[in-house]
Amino acid sequence: MREIFRQEMQQLGDDLxxxxxxxxxxxxxxxxxxKDANIALAEQVIDADKRIDALERNLDEMGISVLARQAPVAADLRTVVSVLRISSTLERMGDLARHVAYVARGRYPERVNSGPIYDLLVEMAEHATVVGQRVAQLLDTHDLSLAEMIEEEDNVLDALHHKSFSLILDESLDLSRQEIIDAVLLARYMERFGDHGVSIARRITFLVTGHIAERDETIREIAEAAEEQR
Known part of the structure; x- marks a missing residue:
């Protein structure tokens, strides 16, 4: 039974x-x-969201099964609960990437926006890409220096998101209604992508150290899960 439990825990980590x-x-x-008004890539993102959703469903089923059959405690319980929370957050990150792709596809064959608004949106997208890459690396290595880097990238995204309001309200840019809507939505999607990356970084930090980051509610969630197992 212990070997089966070990294999299940390994599978949870691999799928996450x-x-x-x-x-x-x-x-x-x-x-x-x-950046390139590339509709083929946009379609790939939209299709990939189904795979991300399927992985979340599988992780949910496996995690709940492990909790019910194996009744893990201490570090093992913390790991299973963390996997379930992180998987849910990754599903939302996949949704946000899909939303960006929807906007890009909707403006094809033109690019989304132009001028300084386009430049800012591309900059935000590039920082969001870095967040995603570092989250994946963090899940693989549990290197907490990556968690700090994710928080730094999120700070940049927050600042750029704030800057987007000034540009959107700048009458000299003479933006159309559609351009305003696209800019507001895209900036929000990428700012939220960064926030979710931070959430994962803090959960991994707790998983590794047992210490909780400010404003993270993981301790409460784990305490509730432990209480339910009693």
Whole structure:
């Protein structure tokens, strides 16, 4: 039984890493589709979201099964609960990459926006891509220096998101209604992508160290899960 439990825990980790890599790849492709008006890449992102969703469903089923049959405690319980929370967050990151791809596809064969707004959106997309890549690396290595880097990238995204409001409201740019809508949505999608990356970084930090980052609710969630097992 213990060997089966070990294999199940390993499978949880492997599938979570696979989901993280899929989410990172989706944002990379969404960024490129935004920059180049590449409809083929946009379609790949949209298709990949189904795989990310399927991985979340599988992880949910496996994680709940492990909790019910094996009743893990201490570090093992913390790992299973963390996997379930992180998988849900990765699913949302996949959704955000898909939303970016939808906007890029909707403007094909033209690029989304132009001028300084386009430049800012591309910059945000590139930082979001870095967040996705570092999240995938963090899931693989548990190197907490990557968690710090993710938080730094998120700070940049927050600052760029704030800057986007000034550009959108700049009457001299003479933006159309569609350009305004696209800019508001895209900036929000990528800012949220960064926020989800931070959430994962903090959960991995807790998983590795047992210490919780400010504003993270993982301790409460694990305490509730442990109480349910009693």
């Amino acid at each position: 890493l696979k989901q993280g890599r899929e989410a990172a790849r989706s944002m990379e492709r969404a960024t490129q589709s935004l």
